Amino acid sequence: MDLHVFFKALEASAAATAIRDSLLWFPLLEALHVMALAVVFGSIVVVDLRALGLASRSRLFSRVASDTLRWTWMAFVAACVTGALMFITNAEVYAANTFFRVKMLLLLLAGLNMLLFQLTAGRRVAQWDAAPAAPGIGKWAAALSLALWLTIICMGRLIGFTITGAASHEPPPASIDFDDFLSGPPAQ
Amino acid sequence: MQQHQAWFIPAVQTLHIIAIALAVGSVLLVCLRLFGLAAADQSLQQTHARYGSWINSSLWLLLASGALLIVAEPVRELVTFSFWLKMMLVVCVVLLVAAFGRYVRKAAAVDQAITPATRCLAALTLLLLMAIIVLGRLIAYDHVWGSLSPATKA
Numbered sequence: 001m002d003l004h005v006f007f008k009a010l011e012a013s014a015a016a017t018a019i020r021d022s023l024l025w026f027p028l029l030e031a032l033h034v035m036a037l038a039v040v041f042g043s044i045v046v047v048d049l050r051a052l053g054l055a056s057r058s059r060l061f062s063r064v065a066s067d068t069l070r071w072t073w074m075a076f077v078a079a080c081v082t083g084a085l086m087f088i089t090n091a092e093v094y095a096a097n098t099f100f101r102v103k104m105l106l107l108l109l110a111g112l113n114m115l116l117f118q119l120t121a122g123r124r125v126a127q128w129d130a131a132p133a134a135p136g137i138g139k140w141a142a143a144l145s146l147a148l149w150l151t152i153i154c155m156g157r158l159i160g161f162t163i164t165g166a167a168s169h170e171p172p173p174a175s176i177d178f179d180d181f182l183s184g185p186p187a188q
Numbered sequence: 189m190q191q192h193q194a195w196f197i198p199a200v201q202t203l204h205i206i207a208i209a210l211a212v213g214s215v216l217l218v219c220l221r222l223f224g225l226a227a228a229d230q231s232l233q234q235t236h237a238r239y240g241s242w243i244n245s246s247l248w249l250l251l252a253s254g255a256l257l258i259v260a261e262p263v264r265e266l267v268t269f270s271f272w273l274k275m276m277l278v279v280c281v282v283l284l285v286a287a288f289g290r291y292v293r294k295a296a297a298v299d300q301a302i303t304p305a306t307r308c309l310a311a312l313t314l315l316l317l318m319a320i321i322v323l324g325r326l327i328a329y330d331h332v333w334g335s336l337s338p339a340t341k342a
Contacts, residue, residue: 023332025331027325028322032320032326034208037209038209038212039209039212041213042214045209045210052296059227059229059230060229067227068217068226071216089275150206153209154202154204157205158198161201188291
């Protein structure tokens with residue numbers, strides 16, 4: 001199927017139309033997306049810092065991981081759902097946006113990086129669970145994870161800034177001139 | 189209107205989002221401990237020792253990056269209902285976090301501090317952070333408040 005036709009079909013779907021027609025849906029989806037990413041990143045940092053030996057060093061790695069991972073996954077699903085709902089409102093424009101494309105690529109890399117961690121240090125976790133940091137490649141994967149997620153957040157903000165940012169940066173009403181507040185009393 | 193480099197605002201906004209993620213993550217883990225959903229091997233004091241400083245640091249980072257955003261775009265921020273409602277909730281969160289930290293440090297016996305009241309306060313802090321995220325986003329869409337928004341009154 002032609003991608004162009006597919007994106008147009010997404011944009012014409014009932015869900016996309018309802019979100020576009022509503023004053024509240026899109027900002028609400030954005031807010032839910034930020035909430036979800038806050039839990040995703042906030043919880044991944046905890047595990048990555050433990051693997052790097054920078055925090056929670058005296059606790060078992062597996063305990064720190066089990067504290068957070070189910071919340072990370074639930075929030076990740078929420079971020080995917082809210083992200084997909086925002087995407088379908090303007091699919092073709094998002095798909096053509098460089099920051100969007102880079103973000104999707106980085107999400108894929110973050111997934112592969114997680115797999116790398118699981119297949120290396122993760123597989124032998126019983127051997128180093130109490131150690132202050134993950135061995136060898138596990139430490140590198142944790143550092144890469146932090147770098148990838150920070151860049152993913154940055155790309156996400158840039159998508160909003162280059163696409164929906166236009167709507168949120170309308171000039172303020174002419175009757176409110178902030179310079180009036182800054183310049184002191186007008187000269188008589 | 190003032191001029192700035194095109195990258196400045198999205199860069200500070202990104203920093204602001206990273207800081208709120210750190211705040212939410214840290215408050216979430218303290219909440220999970222209080223509700224018995226995480227770190228069962230740790231006392232509340234130990235959990236708070238691990239995440240308390242991250243909560244404080246991320247709140248400072250939020251205030252600093254937020255202040256930069258106000259200076260960069262004062263009209264966008266200050267002439268909105270969302271912003272002022274958000275600031276009221278920010279004051280509540282700062283007071284709650286400070287009071288909670290004091291309470292945990294003062295509680296002499298291990299886990300004596302886990303009471304229904306502290307659970308409620310911690311959960312309220314997390315809910316307020318979520319509401320702050322919503323209001324932060326609504327600054328860009330203040331018209332959703334209708335006549336409450338100063339921007340639509342004009």
